Amino acid sequence: MIYLKSDEEIALIRNSSLLVGKTLAEVARNIRPGVTTQFLDQVAETFIRDHKAIPGFKGYKGFPATLCISINEQVVHGIPGSREMKEGDLVSIDCGVLNDGYYGDSAYSFAVGEVSNEVKQLMNATKESLYLGIEQAVHGKRTGDIGNAIQTYVERLGFSVVRELVGHGVGKHLHESPEVSNFGKKGQGMLLTVGMVIAIEPMINLGKRHVIQEKDGWTIRTADRKPSAHYEHTIAIRKNKTEILSSFEEIEKVLNEN
Ligand code: MG
Ligand code: MG
Secondary structure: OOOOOOHHHHHHHHHHHHHHHHHHHHHHOOOOOOOEHHHHHHHHHHHHHHOOOEEOOOOHHHOOOOEEEEEOOEEEOOOOOOOEOOOOOEEEEEEEEEEOOEEEEEEEEEEOOOOOHHHHHHHHHHHHHHHHHHHHOOOOOEHHHHHHHHHHHHHHOOOEEOOOOOEEEOOOOOOEEEEEOOOOOOOOOOEOOOOOEEEEOOEEEOOOOOEEEOOOOOOEEEOOOOOEEEOEEEEEEEOOEEEEOOOOHHHHHHHHHO
């Protein structure tokens, strides 16, 4: 069942999504070698609660933290802890916020200091693929058009698409229908219509597409232990346009200061 959102509901999801972007920007200020992922999580939780909102992931199906922090070969759902980031790490951070009854969901991959050229290319390609997917997310197209745009682009560059994890509807629930795969065939999948709010979130691997789950029951990592990147926007399909409800603007402002 797909819940279509009113303009008022979309405005609330936008508020939550923008707060996620601001939270990730606050986190970005603290990304440097020697800082623990637990510290970043604390920064995020404090920031969200200071804004009278609720961390969307904490307690979700038992997840213990505000952020999912996934380093290098970790794809998504990494649990913050005592691990320190080090120079050259690729750190993917996913954040959700619940405010006024509606969720926002967004993710960004960060370089700790200087990363290798291939990791830089992976990050750029993953972010670019997200926007190519968003371009397809218009009334009358299908989820397969989104996945196809992402898959075609990254595979041409020699990267691969994680199949087991997908984007999703966003609203009163963190994960709603439909599923939004990052691979697929044009013209297939669920029909996209005005009022749909979805999170598009390509998880792209430098090596092969296969992933496994770590023993902690959460962390997903690449089977070949090569790096993976992840970017995510929450978007709304509106009449004649698609609106990106989350924003990387604040994050990239911080990154450009450094
Ligand atoms: Mg997310
Ligand atoms: Mg998501």
